[in-house]
Amino acid sequence: MEKLKRAVAIHDISGVGKCSLTVALPIISSAGIECSVLPTAVLSTHTGGFTGFTYRDLTEDMPSISDHWQSLDIKFDAIYTGFLGSFQQLDLTGKFFDTFRTDDNIILVDPVMADNGSLYSIFKPEFASGMLKLCSQADIIVPNLTEAALLTGTPYNPGPYTRLYIEKILKQLSSTGPKKVVLTGVYFDREELGSATYDAITGEISYAFAGRIPGYYHGTGDVFGSVLLSALMNGFTLSEAAAIAVHFTASSIKKTAAAGTDIRFGVNFEQTIPELIEALKKD
Ligand code: PXL
Numbered sequence: 001m002e003k004l005k006r007a008v009a010i011h012d013i014s015g016v017g018k019c020s021l022t023v024a025l026p027i028i029s030s031a032g033i034e035c036s037v038l039p040t041a042v043l044s045t046h047t048g049g050f051t052g053f054t055y056r057d058l059t060e061d062m063p064s065i066s067d068h069w070q071s072l073d074i075k076f077d078a079i080y081t082g083f084l085g086s087f088q089q090l091d092l093t094g095k096f097f098d099t100f101r102t103d104d105n106i107i108l109v110d111p112v113m114a115d116n117g118s119l120y121s122i123f124k125p126e127f128a129s130g131m132l133k134l135c136s137q138a139d140i141i142v143p144n145l146t147e148a149a150l151l152t153g154t155p156y157n158p159g160p161y162t163r164l165y166i167e168k169i170l171k172q173l174s175s176t177g178p179k180k181v182v183l184t185g186v187y188f189d190r191e192e193l194g195s196a197t198y199d200a201i202t203g204e205i206s207y208a209f210a211g212r213i214p215g216y217y218h219g220t221g222d223v224f225g226s227v228l229l230s231a232l233m234n235g236f237t238l239s240e241a242a243a244i245a246v247h248f249t250a251s252s253i254k255k256t257a258a259a260g261t262d263i264r265f266g267v268n269f270e271q272t273i274p275e276l277i278e279a280l281k282k283d
Pocket of ligand 1: 012014019043045046047048083112120218219220221222
């Protein structure tokens with residue numbers, strides 16, 4: 001039996017409305033990877049589409065959790081960050097990277113802060129500069145096109161896109177530090193939606209698409225990021241991992257649309273997990 005790999009997911013816990021840790025934990029675990037968690041906040045629901053949510057900030061706990069793990073000499077094969085609520089959390093997460101980085105672990109930052117052309121309501125515009133700094137410390141970043149615009153200081157382009165535009169953004173993002181970039185929300189026509197990847201070491205660019213399902217579904221970025229990391233940790237290349245993540249996310253959205261689920265509650269990824277296990281099998 002191969003040694004179990006261990007990832008740590010640094011995200012919030014939103015009690016209702018599947019996203020962040022309630023997505024990362026089940027997906028990464030079902031991919032055969034131990035998933036440790038460093039919760040950044042506890043919310044009653046996520047912040048998109050629900051009003052009146054509670055928000056308990058856990059910033060104060062982050063350094064002591066990190067110190068305890070350091071004292072135990074805990075090692076992580078991957079560090080995966082998502083929703084971070086403040087500059088202080090960005091700073092503490094950057095310090096966490098410095099402490100737990102090894103020669104061969106993966107640091108994956110999903111710069112969760114915006115979608116559909118707008119910054120999430122709880123963030124101020126300056127937040128993007130702090131997120132850019134954290135991204136510069138990552139091996140892989142996974143922005144959507146709104147986040148990419150904020151990180152590159154370019155105006156948001158709602159698409160459809162051209163290869164020229166996408167490849168310029170990929171290279172601009174990589175020039176800020178991360179050697180691998182995965183852009184989500186890429187489309188050249190109204191029929192398909194997917195991702196583009198860039199590996200600055202090999203120069204390889206790849207695309208993966210699935211049929212577009214109309215509507216906006218919450219938590220899909222976290223589903224995508226969790227599957228991407230799971231596939232990478234199972235030995236798939238960046239382009240293969242992105243294709244697995246695109247098809248898993250699209251299949252989960254399809255099931256959600258067919259079930260008529262309220263889109264605020266996230267996607268029916270649970271019913272897609274058997275497909276992930278199949279996709280991760282090596283022949
Ligand atoms: O899925 C991203 C996300 C994660 N966590 C919280 C959020 C959001 C997006 O709105 O509000 C708390």
